[in-house]
Amino acid sequence: MNRLIHPLRAVPVAVVLAFCVFVPTALAADEIVLKNGSRILGTITGVRDGVVTVETEFAGTLAVQQNQVESLNSSAPIVLKLADGTVVEEPALRVEGQSLLLTSGSAPATTYPLTELAVSNPQPWELGQGYRWKGHASLAIEMQRGNTDTDELDYVLENVWRSLEDRFTLRVDGENDETNQVKNAENWTALGKYDRFLEGPLYWGVNASAEYDKFSDLDLRYYVGPYIGRQFSERPLLTLSAEVGGVYVNEDFIAAEDQDYLGMNWSVDASSNYISDESQLYLKHTGIWNLDQAEDVILNLTMGLSFPLMFNIDGAAEILLEYDSGLPPELENLDQAYRFRVGYSW
Secondary structure (H helix, E strand, O other): OOOOOOOOHHHHHHHHHHHHHHHHHHOOOOEEEEEEOOEEEEEEEEEEEEEEEEOOOOOOEOOOOHHHEEEEEOOOEEEEEOOOOOEEEEEOEEEOOOEEEEEOOOOOOOOEEEHHEEEEEOOHHHHHHEEEEEEEEEEEEEEEHHHHHHHHEEEEEEEEEEEOOOEEEEEEEEEEEEEEOOOEEEEEEEEEEEEEOEEEEEEEEEEEEEEEEEHOOEEEEEEEEEEEEEEEEEEEOOOEEEEEEEEEEEEEEOOOOOOOEEEEEEEEEEEEEOOOOOOOOEEEEEEEOOOOOOOEEEEEEEEEEEEEEEOOOEEEEEEEEEEOOOOOOOOEEEEEEEEEEEEOOO
């Protein structure tokens, strides 16, 4: 005898099946509760530079300020590095009442203010293993044919190797311009730096630079000297460092009289992702003051905005200002350049 099941009796069965299928998925989601009571469900992908990133189904990747988190629960095993350098492996990431809770027993304490969490799943160099290598290469090319034939080539190559203890920097840039087969710009600059980090934000270093500029009467200028620096901020919203030191400068001119002197040099390096996470405002400034002739000063300034194009290829619009008060009277003391370049970053 066939037995009929009333449709209404089938409803609880369907509800139970749905509960079994969907509830474990919801329970498995990581949860963030903000100070204002908002709840975010998703998968926490990292903590770095004061920001917690979480992948959600409803809004993609969200960036949550670490100081706005009231509580947090993530079920995945994780490696945490604290502000004092302590590294712990935890079975899960848990925050309650703006406090980081540790259960592995490998840290001096079991509770830390959330602000003490520096980074999750740190890279090898952040654990003292080797160097992080970041670099950028770019070109700006212009070719014009017609009443005026113009060829312009600007190039930049920059590499930075960073460890917990020190940093190496190598930068080369240059320009070659030609109008109607007559050159009107031919110059290059090479810079090498070594930084050694001290306790806190201070570091010391040594830099060396060489420069050639045919149309500024400069056959070769080189300088070398030590400096002391301070890393004021090293976060995406604002990266800012400044250095001051002494240098020995040697200048060989094409026509003017050669000279060498002791000087004071300084530099400022700043960048920010204030406009968007993908773009970057930046400023680089260097200066040299001739201590033998106080009126002799060299100032270089680069300001720009870089933005992504595709993959690791980016574009940048820049303003370059170069001032040298020691040039011969027949030459302009200030050079200005405006350029758009395309580059590759790694």
